Amino acid sequence: MIALTLAFRNVLRRRERSLLTLVGVLLAVGAFVAMVSLAEGLYRRVSLELDGRAVDIYVVPRTAAPLPTGPVGTVGLTTDTVALTWIEKIAALKNVRRVAPITRDQWTSEHGTVMVVGIEPTSLREFLPSLEIVEGRVFEAGQILVGVGLAASEGLTPGSSQSADTGLKNRFGPGETRYPISGLVSSGSGFQDYFVYLPLATALETNARKGVQEVWVKVEDPHRVAEVVQAIKSLGIPDVKVMTRKDYLGAASDYIEYAWLLQFAISAIGVLIAITAAMNTMLMSTYERMREFGTLRAIGAPRGTVVTMVVTESVLLSLLGGILGLAFGWIGSVLLDRAMVTLLQLSFPLAAITPGLIVQAILLSLFVGLVGAAIPSVLVWRVDIVRGLRWN
Numbered sequence: 001m002i003a004l005t006l007a008f009r010n011v012l013r014r015r016e017r018s019l020l021t022l023v024g025v026l027l028a029v030g031a032f033v034a035m036v037s038l039a040e041g042l043y044r045r046v047s048l049e050l051d052g053r054a055v056d057i058y059v060v061p062r063t064a065a066p067l068p069t070g071p072v073g074t075v076g077l078t079t080d081t082v083a084l085t086w087i088e089k090i091a092a093l094k095n096v097r098r099v100a101p102i103t104r105d106q107w108t109s110e111h112g113t114v115m116v117v118g119i120e121p122t123s124l125r126e127f128l129p130s131l132e133i134v135e136g137r138v139f140e141a142g143q144i145l146v147g148v149g150l151a152a153s154e155g156l157t158p159g160s161s162q163s164a165d166t167g168l169k170n171r172f173g174p175g176e177t178r179y180p181i182s183g184l185v186s187s188g189s190g191f192q193d194y195f196v197y198l199p200l201a202t203a204l205e206t207n208a209r210k211g212v213q214e215v216w217v218k219v220e221d222p223h224r225v226a227e228v229v230q231a232i233k234s235l236g237i238p239d240v241k242v243m244t245r246k247d248y249l250g251a252a253s254d255y256i257e258y259a260w261l262l263q264f265a266i267s268a269i270g271v272l273i274a275i276t277a278a279m280n281t282m283l284m285s286t287y288e289r290m291r292e293f294g295t296l297r298a299i300g301a302p303r304g305t306v307v308t309m310v311v312t313e314s315v316l317l318s319l320l321g322g323i324l325g326l327a328f329g330w331i332g333s334v335l336l337d338r339a340m341v342t343l344l345q346l347s348f349p350l351a352a353i354t355p356g357l358i359v360q361a362i363l364l365s366l367f368v369g370l371v372g373a374a375i376p377s378v379l380v381w382r383v384d385i386v387r388g389l390r391w392n
Contacts, residue, residue: 018317021281025321025368026328028274032267033329033353033361034336039260041337041352046252048190052130055100056225057217058243059090059232064213065255081211084204086237093231095220100127102214103203107174107196109154112341116196118203118212127216131192136183141199143182146172149193149348151184158183172196177206194348271364274321278372282314286376293380307377314373315366322365326358 061080084101091099103118121138124131124145136158139145146156157170158181171178179198186193198206219228225244232242243251286293293306330353337351 018281021278021317021372022321022324024274024277025318025365026325028267028270028368029322029325029361029365030328030332031270032264032364033326033357034332034351035263035267036260036357036360037329037333037351037353038336038340039256039263040354040357041350042259043253043256044352044354045191045348045350046256048130048188049192050249050252052128052187052190052192053216054127054129054218055216055248056219056222056245057229057232058245058248059086059215059217059237059240060243061213062239062241065251080239081213082215082237082240083211086235087212087215089235090215090217090232093228095224095228096217097220098123098126098218100216100218101200101212102216103198103200104213105198105203109172114150114196115191115194116198116203118198118200120200123216124197127218128187128192130187130190131185132187133183134186136181139182139197139199142179142202143199144172144179145183145185145197146181147193147195148184148186150196151181153194156181156184191348271368274318274368275371278314278318278368279375281317282310282372282376283379285313286310286379290380290383293383297384303381306380310376310380311370311373314376315369318365318369318372319362322362322368325365326361329353329361 059082061082063080082101087099087101090096100119100123103116105116105118107114107116119127121140124138133145134148136145146154146158151157154172156172170181172181173179179202185197200212204212217228217232219225229242229244293309296306297303333351333353337349340350341348
């Protein structure tokens with residue numbers, strides 16, 4: 001408590017210098033939180049969606065990336081498809097329980113680009129068990145299901161009325177095409193809450209396609225997934241990759257990890273600046289107080305107590321800067337998210353400040369304080385009593 005009290009008094013004694021250090025840590029932690037929140041939000045939404053799928057095997061074009069995020073990934077943007085003629089051959093394989101061909105399109109709405117998933121109504125419940133209808137009913141031919149997040153941003157409601165006041169609210173689609181909305185669905189804050197679901201036959205007819213972007217496969221015996229994968233590969237489907245659930249999740253995680261590392265590398269520049277500022281402040285404070293430290297040693301204070309004062313002061317400043325940096329980072333995250341949504345024309349928010357990110361920010365501010373006190377602590381430890389008392 002003595003070390004903490006003396007450290008706090010010294011922080012208040014050099015207010016201008018302490019304020020500069022505080023601002024440096026605040027900016028570093030705020031930049032870290034704002035940048036990494038994009039990767040955190042992406043990881044959270046991708047995890048929620050992929051965990052909510054009951055898919056054992058994915059068959060996708062070789063050029064497609066395993067990301068269910070629409071404009072953020074290449075799924076839905078690739079021009080390559082899996083020919084419909086292969087669907088029945090995959091379904092006829094041993095240990096295959098059900099096959100769901102999937103199309104992915106993009107519609108342009110007033111607020112951005114919307115991902116549209118074409119799927120058979122009978123496959124919706126089996127392959128997407130986490131998707132719950134919160135209002136209305138399952139779609140039929142020529143109808144669509146809309147995620148609750150998208151419905152809220154676009155002002156959409158289920159129904160089939162064509163009256164002038166409600167017609168726009170219960171119909172949605174690209175250009176002049178407007179599909180009646182049969183219901184609203186939710187998956188629990190995943191990307192699926194911002195998707196549109198269209199019957200596969202309607203999607204194929206609308207785009208005159210001869211193939212699909214993905215083929216989802218569910219097997220009878222999960223322990224024999226590898227055998228089914230080899231059987232699908234032996235069919236000789238050209239220019240596709242066959243991935244197990246684990247492979248698909250791993251590939252998606254790799255993309256997110258790269259995004260996280262890139263954003264962390266950018267924010268690390270601010271962290272280095274904060275460490276330099278903290279270390280400079282503590283060095284100047286240490287040199288100015290060397291006689292004070294010598295006096296404390298002369299009256300019986302051990303080296304550890306004096307060093308603890310230096311470390312406590314540095315950590316105190318950094319933690320306070322880190323806490324303020326969380327508020328600054330939240331503001332930066334909101335602004336970055338709006339910028340990303342605008343630039344990429346997304347229909348969903350991307351950034352998210354998670355509890356894990358808050359813990360990382362606090363640990364980062366603590367790290368800045370400890371590193372900033374490293375050299376001053378060594379200097380104080382090595383100076384003897386006589387030299388400290390004679391320090392000019």
